Amino acid sequence: MDSHAGRCGLRTPMPPATTKMAMQRAAALVPLAGVLEDHGVSLASVLEGTGISAAEVRPDAFVAYADFLSVLDNACRLTGRDDIGILLGKRQTLTALGPLGRVLRHAATLGEAIGDFAAFQSHNSTGGSVYIMQADRDVILGYGVYDTSAPITNQIYDLVLAVGCNLIAELTGGQVAPEEIVMSRAAPRDPTRYTRLARCPIRFGQHQTGVILRASVLDFPLPAADRAQHDLALAQLLSVRHGTPLPLSAHVRHLLRPFLLRGHARMAEMAERLGLHPRAMRRRLRAEGTTFDAIRDEVRQVAARELLRLGDLSIADIAATLDYSTPSSFVHAFRRWSGTSPGLWRKAA
Known part of the structure; x- marks a missing residue:
């Protein structure tokens, strides 16, 4: 490159x-x-x-x-x-x-x-x-x-x-x-x-x-209030959403990035934020062909690769940022996604 x-x-x-x-x-x-x-x-x-x-x-x-x-x-x-x-x-x-x-x-x-x-x-x-x-x-x-x-x-x-x-x-x-x-x-x-x-x-x-x-x-009061x-x-905004209404999985995906940063990336907390019972949320996501864990994995992958490629945070800091309990659990997940370790992926990138 x-x-x-x-x-x-x-x-x-x-x-x-x-x-x-x-x-x-x-x-x-x-x-x-x-x-x-x-x-x-x-x-x-x-x-x-x-x-x-x-x-x-x-x-x-x-x-x-x-x-x-x-x-x-x-x-x-x-x-x-x-x-x-x-x-x-x-x-x-x-x-x-x-x-x-x-x-x-x-x-x-x-x-x-x-x-x-x-x-x-x-x-x-x-x-x-x-x-x-x-x-x-x-x-x-x-x-x-x-x-x-x-x-x-x-x-x-x-x-x-x-x-x-x-x-x-x-x-x-x-x-x-x-x-x-x-x-x-x-x-x-x-x-x-x-x-x-x-x-x-x-x-x-x-x-x-x-x-x-x-x-x-x-x-601060806005002058055009x-x-x-x-x-x-x-x-008017609520009446003209582009295309069809977003599926629940899209709403979950949209909220997950900041939820990870807050350390709140759990289904119960997400369901509460969306005004749903966890069982109802699980059922609706299943009907869309996915699960909360699968969506969380996707968002974590995007964030992890960005942080590895664009920044210089340590592996431990990235693990904490993405709401993993330990750096080793992050490394294990990253290997599952990519077939290699975060450190080797960063060097190759």
Whole structure:
């Protein structure tokens, strides 16, 4: 593998998804042509071989999540810019979120807005999840990929972080800024592009990727707050979910990445979160041809390979991050998935 391809992403074979293809709203790709033009690259060349056509690069379209990530990787490779995710993310506004953006804009407070973002983000993506975690006096607005068919890439995390910083600034009229940024990727050669992104400290090589806010700023009143408009936008969002309703397995998959980080990746806890009795949840998942343990295995595989490939956490730290009781239990599971140890897989990657 050439060194630049390694920085952009790694197409590691992944097990097939057990449900329908993960999808992503294509609105985030709309500004890409302008970013590429600045670097003398055509949109057509970046889309080639990805499965996404130029006609699909529009705000109301949905594309395969894995193809969306492939576009980011191609853009990185062809422009020679391994910060292409940041460059694209800096051009995003609330309108890129579609109907969800209107819900956020008219929320009463920043806390309500990011709560809505996490709660309803599955209307825009079923390949990665936005989540909120409380940490001491801070709140983390994080993101994690869980689509088993997606290529492993830094670019999606760079894009999401830039989008997160932009949204916070847009929602608050620039009055609130992140306290800190954490990223699971290893430190890049030039970290200043990240510190310039939000003008705050950044820590690389962490167990998750997200924007950290002081809990006190969640009460910040939004200038466009309007309860009637918020509730109307939310009703419209709930009435126009793309395609058919998500199966239960998709909801479980969407919630599991943050549940792993919290150490709550148990069926009883997931069932409670979804308002189901564990037996009912087990029965419905079986009817969809899967089990809670199988879905948890899938999400753990995606997260493990990302942490091994993109970051430099120890095997023990990764095991703890993925809610394994011991490092040896993680190593055993990884061998079962991949036929090799996490350490050897990391070296080969």
